[in-house]
Amino acid sequence: MVATQQSNGVYQLELVGNVLCVRLNNVWSKGTVKKVLEETQELVDGIKHQPWAALVDIRNWIMPTFEAFDGFQLIYDWCAANNQTHEVTLCRFEMQKNIIENVSNYDIEHQYYTQSPEEAEQWLLNKGFNFSLAKWQQQ
Numbered sequence: 001m002v003a004t005q006q007s008n009g010v011y012q013l014e015l016v017g018n019v020l021c022v023r024l025n026n027v028w029s030k031g032t033v034k035k036v037l038e039e040t041q042e043l044v045d046g047i048k049h050q051p052w053a054a055l056v057d058i059r060n061w062i063m064p065t066f067e068a069f070d071g072f073q074l075i076y077d078w079c080a081a082n083n084q085t086h087e088v089t090l091c092r093f094e095m096q097k098n099i100i101e102n103v104s105n106y107d108i109e110h111q112y113y114t115q116s117p118e119e120a121e122q123w124l125l126n127k128g129f130n131f132s133l134a135k136w137q138q139q
Contacts, residue, residue, distance in 0.1 A: 011036055015043045017130030020054045020084070024061035033071035037078060044082065053086040053129045054079065055120055055136070056100070063099060080105055086127050088112045088120040 121133040
């Protein structure tokens with residue numbers, strides 16, 4: 001199953017198997033963060049009663065605005081409370097990784113950082129998630 005939500009090139013959400021794939025672009029405002037939380041809740045509704053993972057691609061993301069930080073934390077809190085058990089983050093810069101580490105509560109067993117989509121796919125498969133890089137990249 002692949003379900004997609006997209007907004008003006010600022011983000012793209014896709015559900016591939018039991019993995020929520022999120023592409024972040026540019027700077028996120030408070031309104032963007034609110035929309036992403038609502039659409040995340042909608043997309044994962046059918047899988048939130050079982051463990052699921054997220055693949056978060058922040059390679060083209062700058063950061064949330066200052067007023068959006070609290071909302072960004074709400075996304076992470078909601079996902080953790082609704083059975084997101086693992087996350088792999090694609091990032092280019094150490095600063096991006098630091099932003100995610102500050103809002104994520106995952107340990108090294110449940111969170112993985114890489115620049116390689118292929119490594120992200122392999123990590124998710126090794127953790128037992130139903131994910132295909134080919135299906136994700138078709139979108």
